[in-house]
Amino acid sequence: MRMDMTMKIRTFFYTFGQGIRNLFRNLGYTLASVATITACLFLFGMFFSVLINFRHIMLQAEENVSVTVFFNEGVTEEDIQLLKIGIEEREEVASVTFTTADEAWEDFAQRFPEGFTEGFLENPLEGSDNLEIFLSDVSKQPELVSFLKNVDIVREVNYSEITANALSGANRLLTYASMIIIAILLIVSVFLINNTVATGIANHRDEIEIMKYVGATDFFVRAPYVFEGLLIGIIGSMVPLVLTYYIYNMAVEVISSRYSMLTGILQFLPVNDVFYYLVPISVILGVGIGFGGSMFTVKRHLKV
Amino acid sequence: MFPAPRAHSYRNHEQNRLTLRCGMEKNMAGISDEIVISLRNVSKQYTREAPAVNHANLEVREGEFVFITGETGSGKSTLIKLIMHELQATEGEINVLGYDLNRIRHGKIPKFRRNLGIVFQDFRLLRDRNVYENVAFAQRIIQVPGDRMKRNVLEILDMVGMADKYKRKVTQLSGGEQQRVALARALVNKPFILLADEPTGNLDAETAWEIMQLIERVNRDFGTTVIVVTHDKAIVDRMQKRVIEMKQGEIVRDDALTQEQDYSYDYDDSYDYQDVDADGYDYED
Incomplete structure (x- = not known):
């Protein structure tokens, strides 16, 4: 042996x-x-x-391509948060950002010289609470858009079909x-x-x-x-x-x-x-x- | 009708090999009655045309020296290739040293081949190695330990008259010298049977005769069974050994069938045969 x-x-x-x-x-x-x-x-x-x-x-x-969703008047932040959770669960979605109208105005103001927004007494972007959705798979954008358009609290869906397709x-x-x-x-x-x-x-x-x-x-x-x-x-x-x-x-x-x-x-x-x-x-x-x-x-x- | 081969005792029993080597009764010519090669109705067909070997019947006893002669294309080389199992018979039974070559498993072929020493017309030496390495190559394959290998190689080179040139590259040697080295390689593992396919085919008459004398010495001194394929009629006539002549694939002459063999008891058992098996060299002897 x-x-x-x-x-x-x-x-x-x-x-x-x-x-x-x-x-x-x-x-x-x-x-x-x-x-x-x-x-x-x-x-x-x-x-x-x-x-x-x-x-x-x-x-x-592709990661920079986003779909933005605006809501009907009177929709509560709670409703939007619920929808956000629903969207996040979708396969083609990478991330979702919720921006309130106030945040949007602040962000806007920061892009301009100081004092530029001083004349505005009210938020001109009132009612523009939105969800910005980033996709993990751009080819599935049409499916997401069609889903979003059928949600009753959604007023408008902004997206670029040409960019996504290209x-x-x-x-x-x-x-x-x-x-x-x-x-x-x-x-x-x-x-x-x-x-x-x-x-x-x-x-x-x-x-x-x-x-x-x-x-x-x-x-x-x-x-x-x-x-x-x-x-x-x-x-x-x-x-x-x-x-x-x-x-x-x-x-x-x-x-x-x-x-x-x-x-x-x-x-x-x-x-x-x-x-x-x-x-x-x-x-x-x-x-x-x-x-x-x-x-x-x-x-x-x-x-x- | 040929008797059934009786060499089965060799197979897988290295101890039997030694016993057979030392105890076999042999005649004056060193030939025992043990059949080491048996061909019964063997045919080999390469194409649909005439067979290269046609219904050959043949028996070779241990210690015999046999010439296989014939014209080019007579089937003599095919016959020797069948014996060394380079080719398989299309028909018939071949038994060599107890190995049924029709049924031998692929894994058993190396073990079978270790019983054979093979010499070719074109020497088939490794051109990038020296004389010593060419001979030691055969010993390495059966895994002989280094010190023992060196002794064996130098001994066999001495026997073939090449000991003083053991460091030479084979390309620096003459044809005769190369064939001596090839012979040393074939013999270093101390085979039962030496098969030589036209060993003098590339040599001049004088060198050819020297090589044949060397082969005869191997047969005489070591009792090695020798089969030489040749078409050199002068050598065959001069050596006066058993001749098997082939023509168009058929054996047309076999001296064993026409001559009475002389069996008397004379055997030189001084030759120390190595105990070699498929797993390598047994160095615990």
């Missing part, structure tokens, strides 16, 4: 060592594989960063476009990386055949190549991540400093938010393809 375990540990270290040795033994192939994975994942990372930022900007724009259309387009671009990039990456791994292993066909003739088990033959693929995958996914990290930060800095007027409109995501998704995707892709590619390619040569 102890001997069996010792043998397994020795086999593990031997095959792992062979995997590392293979990296240096076929340095040209190793560099080509790492370069292919790096190039694919770098391209993927760049597209991903741009798309996720576009999406972020769109969502920000935003939700652009958002939909962006989602589909990103999905297609990412899918194409993924397919190309998988194909290219797998091809590189396969070519490398095909060069070892003789070695694999000899191992099989001498009586090596499938595990013993496969393990070094799988370790090799795994290591290539890890290196190949780390390099583009580091590159993307620096390039992203640099790009955000350059855009923010040179085109400062855009900073109000374009709010870029912090690099950590982008990498929250990009790191696992890249590592899974690189390691997965390196591991899976070598596993399946060696299998093809095991039938000796």
Whole structure:
């Protein structure tokens, strides 16, 4: 039992060592594989960063789209608060703000030079208590509007149909476009990386055949190549991540400093938010393809 | 009619292997009456055309030296590939060292192959490694401990006359030297059967003869059963061993069917066979 375990540990270290040795033994192939994975994942990372930022900007724009509801005369604040609770419970609603007529007038007054509102004895905005509703999903604005219009205490619903439609259309387009671009990039990456791994292993066909003739088990033959693929995958996914990290930060800095007027409109995501998704995707892709590619390619040569 | 194979005692019993090795009764030529290879009505068809091997019947006893000869395309290489289980028979029964090759499970093939030493015409050495590494490669696969492996490798390289060149890259060696290294690799795990597919095909006549002498020595001194596929008539005639001749996939001549074998008791049991199984080398011997 102890001997069996010792043998397994020795086999593990031997095959792992062979995997590392293979990296240096076929340095040209190793560099080509790492370069292919790096190039694919770098391209993927760049597209991903741009798309996720576009999406972020769109969502920000959507967050500013609001529906304002004004009420009939004589409606109590209690009624409005009850309606507010009802609206907040709706799925498409992000937040609801209640503004009384007095608050609205104060807010108005603050926007003008001091003394501007002094001539008014009464609140000219009397009766303009309102609810401002921000949506989490602009495409559902028509449903909300139709609901609000049917509430008997509601006098008027203010909203911009064109803005909502344009935003939700652009958002939909962006989602589909990103999905297609990412899918194409993924397919190309998988194909290219797998091809590189396969070519490398095909060069070892003789070695694999000899191992099989001498009586090596499938595990013993496969393990070094799988370790090799795994290591290539890890290196190949780390390099583009580091590159993307620096390039992203640099790009955000350059855009923010040179085109400062855009900073109000374009709010870029912090690099950590982008990498929250990009790191696992890249590592899974690189390691997965390196591991899976070598596993399946060696299998093809095991039938000796 | 061939008798049923009697080599089943080998299968999965490494201790039996050792017992068989040490206790088998053999004749003057070192041949026992134990059948190690048995083919019954074996055919192999690659395409719908004529079969590469057609209803072949064959028995090889332990310690025999057998030539398989024939023209190019006669089916001799296919026959040896069937014996090493690189190919599967389309029809018939193949039994090698007690392994029924028609029914052998994929996981058992490595264990079976560890009983064989295989030599090819094109040497099939690992070109990026030196002589020592090429031979040690076979020992690593059965997980022989380092110190023992070194001893085994140097011993076998000494036997094939390559000990002084163990550090050389194989690409720096002549064809004959490369074949010696390939032979060392095939023998280092001390196999029961040595299968050589045109081992002299890429060599000049003199080197070819040296290699054949070496193979004969393996057969004589270690009692290893040897099957050599060749189309070199000069070597076959000169060696005076059992000859199986093939033509268009059929065995047209087999000396075993026409000659009386001489069985007397003379066996050199000084050769220490390794106890190897599918899980690796048993170094507690």
